[in-house]
Amino acid sequence: MxxxxxxxxxxxxxxxxxxxxxxxxxxxxxxxxxxxxxxxxxxxxxxxxxxxxxxxxxxxxxxxxxxxxxxxxxxxxxxxxxxxxxxxxxxxxxxxxxxxxxxxxxxxxxxxxxxxxxxxxxxxxxxxxxxxxxxxxxxxxxxxxxxxxxxxxxxxxxxxxxxxxxxxxxxxxxxxxxxxxxxxxxxxxxxxxxxxxxxxxxxxxxxxxxxxxxxxxxxxxxxxxxxxxxxxxxxxxxxxxxxxxxHLEKWTQARRRVAHRYHQLLQDTPLQLPLEASFAESAYHLFVVRHPRRDDLKAHLDANGVGCALHYPLPLHLQKCYASLGYQAGDFPISEKAGRECLSLPIYPELTDPQLERVAAVVKDFFSK
Ligand SMILES: Cc1ncc(COP(=O)(O)O)c(C=O)c1O
The missing domain is CATH 3.40.640.10 (Type I PLP-dependent aspartate aminotransferase-like (Major domain))
Known part of the structure; x- marks a missing residue:
């Protein structure tokens, strides 16, 4: 591998x-x-x-x-x-x-x-x-x-x-x-x-x-x-x-370049890719994609040596520490769905082209099966 x-x-x-x-x-x-x-x-x-x-x-x-x-x-x-x-x-x-x-x-x-x-x-x-x-x-x-x-x-x-x-x-x-x-x-x-x-x-x-x-x-x-x-x-x-x-400005531009490459490489997959609002220039702290089969995709990436993470699996209104606020499952359906579907792919200024191309290839491999 x-x-x-x-x-x-x-x-x-x-x-x-x-x-x-x-x-x-x-x-x-x-x-x-x-x-x-x-x-x-x-x-x-x-x-x-x-x-x-x-x-x-x-x-x-x-x-x-x-x-x-x-x-x-x-x-x-x-x-x-x-x-x-x-x-x-x-x-x-x-x-x-x-x-x-x-x-x-x-x-x-x-x-x-x-x-x-x-x-x-x-x-x-x-x-x-x-x-x-x-x-x-x-x-x-x-x-x-x-x-x-x-x-x-x-x-x-x-x-x-x-x-x-x-x-x-x-x-x-x-x-x-x-x-x-x-x-x-x-x-x-x-x-x-x-x-x-x-x-x-x-x-x-x-x-x-x-x-x-x-x-x-x-x-x-x-x-x-x-x-x-x-x-x-x-x-x-x-x-x-x-x-x-x-170095921050240069790093931000490098993150934006990685995000741009991911967009090019992943556009034909069933993933929902991050949308940059018309008024926004994102600093791309994270590159978060979405899919209903997120957990399976994560397992596939893990098995193929591609690190990924969840930000955030459980919205705050459903956290134990905030039970006393009295919110219920279903109160914030968009957040709850995002929690089930979001997956953060590797993004940092130093991520190389071959690395991000491999991330994309492993993602595509998951959807080809
Ligand atoms: C959105 C958000 N708010 C607040 C914090 C808290 O910052 P810190 O970890 O430096 O206390 C973090 C990061 O950890 C964060 O991501």
């Missing part, structure tokens, strides 16, 4: 950057700036610029950034936040952490993103924010959702954990809502050497308070103005992200 093709190959990205990364990490070891420090400060400046935002506040994870975003907006117990059930669970964690209730709205069948047409029905006097996800790297319908936010005077929080550098109508995402949150988990389009996250905003007061909240609620050491958190980004992560950020 040929060489297996991993679903994700982080080593391939590390190799060419290794000397630079070693030097950046050594610098942190030398200057002993382990929590925040100069490399984190520099990264915040550079990432804000990349997003076209005035402020970036770095955290120890994307989940922490989302949590702080909702605190900044004053969301708390008894409040509701409208969001998607078809995402990684951390989107909803942030809502739960502030004591509010996730109110789910189903997704659009073609893009997997929150369906703007269904949002208004879910708005109640308790709704305090709308928090959609740019899922798999594809911007949600920012225009339609911002219009709903304006009409109902609700803030928009963008969960951009999977969408660094994605564009809506030609503009990099990050500043459409009041706050946007990113993850730098190693497998993300911009990944740290460990955990990391950030929020970006054009609101100076939010940025100032976010900096205090991530550092035990203090701006002056050992004086605590409000209850805070230990959500600081580590110095080493700032150093690593600083090395990687200049």
């Amino acid at each position: 040929s060489e297996p093709i991993p679903y994700l190959d982080l080593r391939a990205q590390m190799k060419p950057l290794r000397a630079e990364l070693d030097a950046a990490i050594a610098r942190t070891l030398d200057n002993c700036s382990f929590c925040l420090g100069p490399d984190v400060v520099q990264f915040e400046k550079d990432f804000a610029k990349f997003c076209g935002a005035q402020h970036c506040v770095a955290f120890n994870s994307g989940t922490s950034a989302l949590h702080i975003a909702l605190l900044l907006l004053g969301v708390g117990p008894g409040d509701e936040v409208i969001t998607t059930p078809f995402t990684f669970v951390a989107t909803s964690w942030a809502i739960s952490y502030v004591g509010a209730k996730p109110v789910y709205v189903d997704i659009d069948d073609a893009t997997f993103n929150l369906d703007p047409k269904l949002i208004e029905k879910a708005i109640t006097p308790k709704t305090k924010a709308i928090m959609p996800v740019h899922l798999y790297g594809q911007p949600f319908d920012v225009g339609a959702i911002l219009e709903i936010c304006r009409q109902h005077k609700l803030p928009l929080v963008e969960d951009a954990a999977q969408a660094h550098g994605a564009k809506f109508q030609g503009k990099v995402i990050g500043t459409f809502g009041e706050i946007s949150c990113f993850s730098f988990y190693p497998g993300k389009n911009l990944g740290a050497a460990g955990e990391g996250g950030a929020l970006v905003t054009n609101n100076a007061d939010f940025a100032k308070r976010a900096r205090a909240l991530r550092e035990h609620g203090s701006t002056v050491r050992y004086y605590h103005d409000e209850i805070g958190y230990n959500y600081r980004m580590e110095g080493i992560q700032g150093a690593v992200l600083g090395v990687k950020l200049p």
Whole structure:
């Protein structure tokens, strides 16, 4: 059998950057700036610029950034936040952490993103924010959702954990809502050497308070103005992200090229391929195809040494941890069907033509039988 093709190959990205990364990490070891420090400060400046935002506040994870975003907006117990059930669970964690209730709205069948047409029905006097996800790297319908936010005077929080550098109508995402949150988990389009996250905003007061909240609620050491958190980004992560950020645009284009090749190679198969909305330029964090025989296809890929993954098999309204919300199977049929049918194929900037051609050949082989 040929060489297996991993679903994700982080080593391939590390190799060419290794000397630079070693030097950046050594610098942190030398200057002993382990929590925040100069490399984190520099990264915040550079990432804000990349997003076209005035402020970036770095955290120890994307989940922490989302949590702080909702605190900044004053969301708390008894409040509701409208969001998607078809995402990684951390989107909803942030809502739960502030004591509010996730109110789910189903997704659009073609893009997997929150369906703007269904949002208004879910708005109640308790709704305090709308928090959609740019899922798999594809911007949600920012225009339609911002219009709903304006009409109902609700803030928009963008969960951009999977969408660094994605564009809506030609503009990099990050500043459409009041706050946007990113993850730098190693497998993300911009990944740290460990955990990391950030929020970006054009609101100076939010940025100032976010900096205090991530550092035990203090701006002056050992004086605590409000209850805070230990959500600081580590110095080493700032150093690593600083090395990687200049490559992000090139990596995004490489991901888009892989996606384009997959589209060419798989167009004649019975798979439903990812649809890029007319307003969107996806960062292709994932390349997710759909088919009712997804489980059989996955078994075939596994057996032939092609890595693949499920994002996400069980929507959040059906997760055990959210049973108390009272949702039932059938409440969000599009999300439930997507959970049964979606399959993520390997996609990363370093995926070679022969590799992606083999992925396509193994997929085609499945349908030829
Ligand atoms: C959509 C989404 N939201 C939030 C998160 C949470 O980010 P982190 O893992 O950095 O806490 C992730 C990634 O893990 C994600 O994919």
